[in-house]
Amino acid sequence: MIVEADHLNKWYGRVIALNDVSMRIEPGITGLLGPNGAGKTSFMRILIGLMRESSGEMRVLGESPWNNPKLSVRIGYCPEHDGFYEGMTGMQFVTALARIRGVKDPVAAAKRAVDWVRMAEASDRKILTYSRGMRQRIKIAQAVVHKPELLVLDEPLTGSDPIVRQELIGLIKAFAQEGGSVIVSSHVLHEIEQLTRRIVLIHRGRLVAEGDVGQIRDLIDRHPHTVEVKSDRPRDLAAALAREPEVVEIRFDPSAVWVRTPKPDAFYSKLPRIALDAGAEVKEISSPDDNLEAVFRYLTET
Amino acid sequence: MIQAALGFAGLTLRGLIGGRRATAAAVLVLAPPFFALIASMFGKHVDPVKLFHGFMFYFSLWFVIYLLSLIYGISMSIGEIEDGTAGYLYLSAVPKWLIVLIQMGVTTAALSAMLFVNLLLTGLAASYGRELVPNLLRDVVSCTLVGGVGIAVSLGYYVTCGLTFRTPTGALAAALFPTFFWEILVTSWPMKFAEYTLTNNLRGMLLPMVFNNSRGPLYRYVVNFHLPDYGEASMFLSILMGLFLITAMIAAMNRSIEGKEAR
Numbered sequence: 269m270i271v272e273a274d275h276l277n278k279w280y281g282r283v284i285a286l287n288d289v290s291m292r293i294e295p296g297i298t299g300l301l302g303p304n305g306a307g308k309t310s311f312m313r314i315l316i317g318l319m320r321e322s323s324g325e326m327r328v329l330g331e332s333p334w335n336n337p338k339l340s341v342r343i344g345y346c347p348e349h350d351g352f353y354e355g356m357t358g359m360q361f362v363t364a365l366a367r368i369r370g371v372k373d374p375v376a377a378a379k380r381a382v383d384w385v386r387m388a389e390a391s392d393r394k395i396l397t398y399s400r401g402m403r404q405r406i407k408i409a410q411a412v413v414h415k416p417e418l419l420v421l422d423e424p425l426t427g428s429d430p431i432v433r434q435e436l437i438g439l440i441k442a443f444a445q446e447g448g449s450v451i452v453s454s455h456v457l458h459e460i461e462q463l464t465r466r467i468v469l470i471h472r473g474r475l476v477a478e479g480d481v482g483q484i485r486d487l488i489d490r491h492p493h494t495v496e497v498k499s500d501r502p503r504d505l506a507a508a509l510a511r512e513p514e515v516v517e518i519r520f521d522p523s524a525v526w527v528r529t530p531k532p533d534a535f536y537s538k539l540p541r542i543a544l545d546a547g548a549e550v551k552e553i554s555s556p557d558d559n560l561e562a563v564f565r566y567l568t569e570t
Numbered sequence: 571m572i573q574a575a576l577g578f579a580g581l582t583l584r585g586l587i588g589g590r591r592a593t594a595a596a597v598l599v600l601a602p603p604f605f606a607l608i609a610s611m612f613g614k615h616v617d618p619v620k621l622f623h624g625f626m627f628y629f630s631l632w633f634v635i636y637l638l639s640l641i642y643g644i645s646m647s648i649g650e651i652e653d654g655t656a657g658y659l660y661l662s663a664v665p666k667w668l669i670v671l672i673q674m675g676v677t678t679a680a681l682s683a684m685l686f687v688n689l690l691l692t693g694l695a696a697s698y699g700r701e702l703v704p705n706l707l708r709d710v711v712s713c714t715l716v717g718g719v720g721i722a723v724s725l726g727y728y729v730t731c732g733l734t735f736r737t738p739t740g741a742l743a744a745a746l747f748p749t750f751f752w753e754i755l756v757t758s759w760p761m762k763f764a765e766y767t768l769t770n771n772l773r774g775m776l777l778p779m780v781f782n783n784s785r786g787p788l789y790r791y792v793v794n795f796h797l798p799d800y801g802e803a804s805m806f807l808s809i810l811m812g813l814f815l816i817t818a819m820i821a822a823m824n825r826s827i828e829g830k831e832a833r
Contacts, residue, residue: 280828313826313827313828316661317660317661318657318660318661318826318827319826319827319828320824320826335666335823337662337663337664337665338663340660340661340662340663341661341662341663343661345661347654349654350654351653351654351655351656351657351658352654352655353581353584353585353588353655354588355584355587355588355589356584364577364580364581364584365658367573367574367576367577367580368574368577368578368581368662368663368664369574369661369662369663370571370573370574370662370663372573374573374577410658
């Protein structure tokens, strides 16, 4: 086990950030999934020793992380928010952090890490001038510069464009393939799905579910999924959709139809033909439920 | 461990140089010499010694050291936490108490160097167009040493505030209230408590070092209280410095880096 949490609680005054969380995380890549404010960052900060739990116990790589510098240098952490010494260049930043983590040849280690995240060309530029993607990569470089056993990444893909996202996913997978363990948080299910099949779900400070991403998907798919279809003729479209067995509930207004279906994939594949037959133009399809908050609402209601 | 500690010293020095706080520090350091220069250029019956000692007594060893310590003490504690850089610092091979010790040691040395520059420039500016202030270097070095003690004490207090309070507003309020009430108001009032202010203890140490134990006009307000002598003042300041250093280290060991999501 790389992480063992036992009845972990964290309060901020009267606000409960983590509520009796117990879990075990095995080596490899593990996704920590939950909507914003679920307690993911609090869990990670306790895990890396930046924050002390209010009660319960956390053990990482067999040790307690609080005030444990020996353990700190075995962990790499990439925070969600950008916090940099903006006046430094990327290389200076990574070198400085390698030095304070006791790396023997910090300059060589920083160069290796910067090359690894493909930032060699921009490494002599000040961080102030970096794009969002470059900042993400330099944060990952500082997290791996001391060759940690465990990499903890807090929402590393948030705000990245698709190309950077794929690059970052590749880097995270490469780190795991080289034998490291990764705990990565996100509030977007498909981001996590691209990285790992093993996920832990946190909602309102509680551990909601853990296991294979397929099991979680099945759990989600048992509950009707809401789809919003914007159309020029919503009444006609609603009448046509009402005849379909996949649709369990339907309502409409002058601009859109809302459908609840337990089989969203089948519904999505049938929709173009149904709309064509009804003579309705489909302007936009969206799923108000296609966000994690709704998924967790389903899960916590069961 | 030693390399990591040296890394912290380097990082602390870098932090002193950049940003708005460096600009504020530069203004604080250069303002007294600038005004001294104006006074000596345009004043009619200016005595360079009185001008220099006046600036040293009322500006450099009073406002300048507290404001410099406040700027850097708050920025190296809650400032780092708010900026999100504390997370990087506290995930290192060095225990938190040692991080604070290194940061405070380096910052005290750097601020003392700034005070030295400030005093030297003020002395030179006060002498503009006239004979150089006698014993200028001796006075500057003496005052820098005394001021360095004041910086270490106040820095310890401000860092403690920055690591104890969860919000910058709380930390600033806790830092500023005693500074203005105790060090500015009580120092200036002719009352018994005035002998327990940091400023008057620094002035007590300064008396034999710069003013040859002769209480000139600058010390005329010392009427209703006993101005500590060199020995008493150095004892008082040493205790205070040790106390605040320990409280800052304890605060660092117990400080959770919660981030903004905690509020």
